[in-house]
Amino acid sequence: xxxxxxxxxxxxxxxxxxxxxxxxxxxxxxxxxxxxxxxxxxxxxxxxxxxxxxxxxxxxxxxxxxxxxxxxxxxxxxxxxxxxxxxxxxxxxxxxxxxxxxxxxxxxxxxxxxxxxxxxxxxxxxxxxxxxxxxxxxxxxxxxxxxxxxxxxxxxxxxxxxxxxxxxxxxxxxxxxxxxxxxxxxxxxxxxxxxxxxxxxxxxxxxxxxxxxxxxxxxxxxxxxxxxxxx
Numbered sequence: 001x002x003x004x005x006x007x008x009x010x011x012x013x014x015x016x017x018x019x020x021x022x023x024x025x026x027x028x029x030x031x032x033x034x035x036x037x038x039x040x041x042x043x044x045x046x047x048x049x050x051x052x053x054x055x056x057x058x059x060x061x062x063x064x065x066x067x068x069x070x071x072x073x074x075x076x077x078x079x080x081x082x083x084x085x086x087x088x089x090x091x092x093x094x095x096x097x098x099x100x101x102x103x104x105x106x107x108x109x110x111x112x113x114x115x116x117x118x119x120x121x122x123x124x125x126x127x128x129x130x131x132x133x134x135x136x137x138x139x140x141x142x143x144x145x146x147x148x149x150x151x152x153x154x155x156x157x158x159x160x161x162x163x164x165x166x167x168x169x170x171x172x173x174x175x176x177x178x179x180x181x182x183x184x185x186x187x188x189x190x191x192x193x194x195x196x197x198x199x200x201x202x203x204x205x206x207x208x209x210x211x212x213x214x215x216x217x218x219x220x221x222x223x224x225x226x227x228x229x230x231x
Contacts, residue, residue: 008157009146014183017184021193035219048160060099078131087149087155164196167197176207209228
């Protein structure tokens with residue numbers, strides 16, 4: 001895919017030295033989160049994207065009312081009225097997030113769905129001022145999604161901050177341009193917990209990387225940046 005038709009995508013994460021990303025139990029100091037946020041801000045990204053489970057605390061909980069009308073809602077993208085210049089994006093194929101509003105800290109919310117979501121849910125999103133994009137009929141086509149983000153919202157730089165499966169899906173689709181890894185001074189040692197990239201069982205979609213930056217940060221953290229090699 002021509003990169004001019006999609007955002008430049010940076011996967012920014014805090015893994016352990018053995019590549020695990022579930023931080024519960026690591027006992028990281030508050031400075032660890034501060035380092036993550038401060039390094040993320042240096043990218044001056046237009047948007048950040050995560051999955052449904054990670055987005056739930058931001059979305060909140062509310063009731064989805066049943067519509068009074070039976071008129072079907074077309075499966076076309078919806079761009080809510082907003083004046084934001086940065087975006088919070090959720091991958092929510094089945095439409096399970098119950099948004100309290102269409103913004104998170106002044107960032108406009110975009111949710112990415114499949115066409116199998118209900119009309120009640122689409123009407124709910126419209127009422128909350130949440131923009132939505134369709135990424136496929138029953139499964140998300142990430143190439144299509146990121147092209148829409150560039151075309152419809154002008155997003156040129158996107159931070160990917162997902163779980164192992166989402167990051168792995170972007171890796172498999174060859175949509176990651178850069179890795180930004182803020183290694184925590186922790187050896188996790190667990191088996192079966194998510195790692196940076198969990199694309200599929202067996203042999204994965206290996207990508208060659210080129211190191212271009214390495215910097216010691218507070219709290220014995222190490223910030224390492226790679227470009228993904230192509231061609």
